[in-house]
Amino acid sequence: MKKNIILIAIVAAAALAGCASKGPQPTTYDFGPMGAPLPAASTATGGTDGARILAMPAIVIADVSGPASLDSQRMYYRLMYADALQSRPYAYNSWAVTPLQMMSQRLKARIAQAGVKVVSTTDSAGGLPLLRMEADDFSQSFDSATQSSASISMRASVFRNHKLVDQRTFTRTVRAPSADAAGGASALAECTDGIAADILAWLASMPQ
Template structure:
């Protein structure tokens, strides 16, 4: 009986988060919201110099606007889609825009790949995990993990993996979007410290 109740609970959770919605319900679109107030940045952030920030890459799931979640207590390997909630653009695009905006906010000179002639320093970011993970039916976290690599003149200078997990304020898509935005800002702040500590280009 316990197994049956657990199965029914998981099914009800999936319906509530994903497919259970009234006919004709409109789709809600989420992004990372406006930039938060300027955080204290490394004093040398503005001395990092011009850097090309390449588009964020990662799993195929980052190239769609669909919002997904995982029920860790049911099957952590299965991504489930929200039915009437989606990102305003793909997560890869949102992350690219957010990282560039946060770096520029801290005083860095941020360039895109079309400005290749203006800098020999390139930052590449590859996402390993970007998800809203439910520990229970009422508790979830926005999780971001990415690997960042800095190249100068096509030579690897340094590489590091950054991770952040932020508790969602609500057990739904809106809570997941907010938690993932805050996780992205936390990773950006850590990355700024790392970039500022790298040896200057010669």
């Protein structure tokens, strides 16, 4: 009898483990592969093929700064149709690194991909222009239970010799391909790439 009880307990535990394995599994996301170079900003340069961008000297790029909520690996969303003031975390989904780290890496990589020499703040030399970026918004919002979009708003400032040269706010909103964490990650990556293209065009319009 005792052996039968033990056997039943083992079978029950195995069944429970099997049920648990079929439940929601934790998933991490990032921005994925960088892909092809961004289109040349010929309209902003006044030339063709982004010539002034490629001829730009090296630039120091600081890491993106932002609110404490973006310095966490948790993924958040808002239900605009229910309570737009509440930011809710996904229960089983998270970022591989923080959004601030992902945006920093992606923006630097995209700018370098366009032919600009990117220098970190720790390796910078005197006289190089400095680009600072601050994220004001990085969010996925649901307009309904089946439709969501992602938005990023970023304030960028260029300094030269400790003096502000120019400052501009860039905002991108992209419809998510699906109303879930995967769709939000995809749309936020597209927003970041779009802002990188906007920043490149802006840099190209500045006096060298």
